Amino acid sequence: MKESKPFETFETRGGGLFLKEILQKNHIRVKEPAATWEDAIRRAGSVLAEAGSIKPEYIDYMIESVREYGPYVVISPMLAIAHAAPGKGVIRNDMSLITLSSPVNFGSENDPVSVVLCFGSIDPTSHIDRLTRIAELLSKESRISDLACAGTVDEVITVLNR
Amino acid sequence: MNLKKIQAVCGFGCGSSLFLRMKIQDILKESNLEAEVFCGDIGTCTTVPCDVIFTSAELAEQIMNRTKVPVVPISNFMNKEEIKEKTLLFLSESL
Numbered sequence: 001m002k003e004s005k006p007f008e009t010f011e012t013r014g015g016g017l018f019l020k021e022i023l024q025k026n027h028i029r030v031k032e033p034a035a036t037w038e039d040a041i042r043r044a045g046s047v048l049a050e051a052g053s054i055k056p057e058y059i060d061y062m063i064e065s066v067r068e069y070g071p072y073v074v075i076s077p078m079l080a081i082a083h084a085a086p087g088k089g090v091i092r093n094d095m096s097l098i099t100l101s102s103p104v105n106f107g108s109e110n111d112p113v114s115v116v117l118c119f120g121s122i123d124p125t126s127h128i129d130r131l132t133r134i135a136e137l138l139s140k141e142s143r144i145s146d147l148a149c150a151g152t153v154d155e156v157i158t159v160l161n162r
Numbered sequence: 163m164n165l166k167k168i169q170a171v172c173g174f175g176c177g178s179s180l181f182l183r184m185k186i187q188d189i190l191k192e193s194n195l196e197a198e199v200f201c202g203d204i205g206t207c208t209t210v211p212c213d214v215i216f217t218s219a220e221l222a223e224q225i226m227n228r229t230k231v232p233v234v235p236i237s238n239f240m241n242k243e244e245i246k247e248k249t250l251l252f253l254s255e256s257l
Contacts, residue, residue, distance in 0.1 A: 072173070075240065
């Protein structure tokens with residue numbers, strides 16, 4: 001039997017943090033069905049709740065924060081960053097990435113959204129390195145539309161590692 | 163020299179504002195310019211000393227009437243061209 005790893009992980013090229021240090025493979029989901037933006041946030045959040053990284057109420061906090069501050073979480077065409085205040089409802093720093101089978105509207109000028117990056121952080125600063133690194137990986141040209149088109153988790157990883 | 167203080171603002175000062183801060187820092191580096199860039203949250207950003215606030219269009223509307231510093235709305239936090247144009251414009255106007 002092969003030596004078991006706590007999580008299935010993957011490598012990426014380049015300097016800085018490895019992708020596997022930021023985003024576990026089993027925290028990526030593709031073509032998730034979501035009818036509304038709330039649904040999309042719930043689906044991304046459930047990945048972290050199932051992993052035991054957040055309490056289920058953190059998902060509600062993420063949705064409430066969009067209701068309170070507006071759809072600014074859609075920071076770029078097709079991409080929403082879902083999170084709530086650091087600490088409350090968070091068990092450990094963690095991140096998930098989902099793509100949607102059909103895009104949903106958040107009411108933002110960057111609608112419709114096909115990719116949701118979700119994270120919880122235990123404090124205001126300890127997640128910054130990892131979030132900065134994923135931001136670098138996501139901000140390369142056409143990255144988000146390529147992610148939205150990916151049919152499998154492996155394709156998502158290939159796009160991020162490209 | 164008096165470094166300009168640029169505050170990148172989002173709801174909690176630790177999510178999307180990081181994306182924005184990173185882009186602004188990249189642009190400054192590329193353009194050989196210096197400024198202090200830091201993240202802030204919508205609740206407290208107007209009490210934190212700074213020379214300008216960069217934020218989303220939605221949040222800009224909520225901040226604009228609470229502060230005396232210019233508030234620069236950014237539509238796309240991943241669009242380097244947009245952020246570059248607005249960053250360089252601010253810095254040139256504030257010389």
